[in-house]
Amino acid sequence: MLMNILSIGSQGGWTVAIVGYSIVFLALVLLVIVFVNLPKLFHLNLRKKLMREGRSGAETDDLNIEGGVNAAIAMALHMHFNQNHDDESNIITIKKVTKNYSPWSSKIYGVMNQPR
Structure with a gap:
């Protein structure tokens, strides 16, 4: 029984x-396709926009x-x-911050200090 579970687990792992x-490989291939074709799409869009404005195709190259x-x-x-x-002032100020005592942060009441 245990061997069947282990063999199924190893096949499931593979x-x-x-x-x-x-x-992951498919996602990387899709990203490459997108990044290769994106400048072409932008250039095509810009070329159409310049043609609508009346500029010639030679200027778009x-x-x-x-x-x-x-x-x-x-x-x-x-x-x-x-x-x-x-441009900085180069002045370093160190202010000491005082903290109020709180028994909640005290180490003497830690986990290892069990009541008897």
Whole structure:
């Protein structure tokens, strides 16, 4: 009886492992598909919007910006907006907080101190 339970449990474990790995792998494949096709959808939407405004299709091909340029712009904006944060007063204040005595937090009334 015990061997049957153990053998079913081990088969169930393999099933859970295989199903779990396949779900994670499928989710990763779907994420890759979404992230690869998302810029194409944005570019198509932008191209349609510019066509409605009356701009030519040749102008829309110049809208792609390289990743290095995007990273440089993002870093420049990050440094600009966080520039004010660097000016600090350099004053450290330490205030001593006094706590009132409470028997609820006392260690002498712990679990190991059993009444006789």
